[in-house]
Amino acid sequence: MTKRRQTYEAPDITVTFDPDLCIHSGVCVRGLRAVFDVEKRPWVNVEGASAEAIAEQIKRCPSGALSYELPEDNPTARTP
Ligand code: SF4
16 A cells, blocks of 8 residues: 655755655765654654755665755745
């Protein structure tokens, strides 16, 4: 069964998590626990670090389960 993709939004970054792709490597949790903590709900806290730090950590996700979008990637999503 396909699990639902999860989206976590902050003003300066939007994080998307696809549970179907996650291989549970733990790279995100070990690398940036202030943001990625499976003991917490929601398990992604986009306020826990800067957008840059979150983006750098997401680039290390080996499965592609985590992805992100910055406001400058999608100017129409910006609040006027
Ligand atoms: S780094 Fe990616 S693959 Fe590893 S646990 Fe986190 S989301 Fe899953």
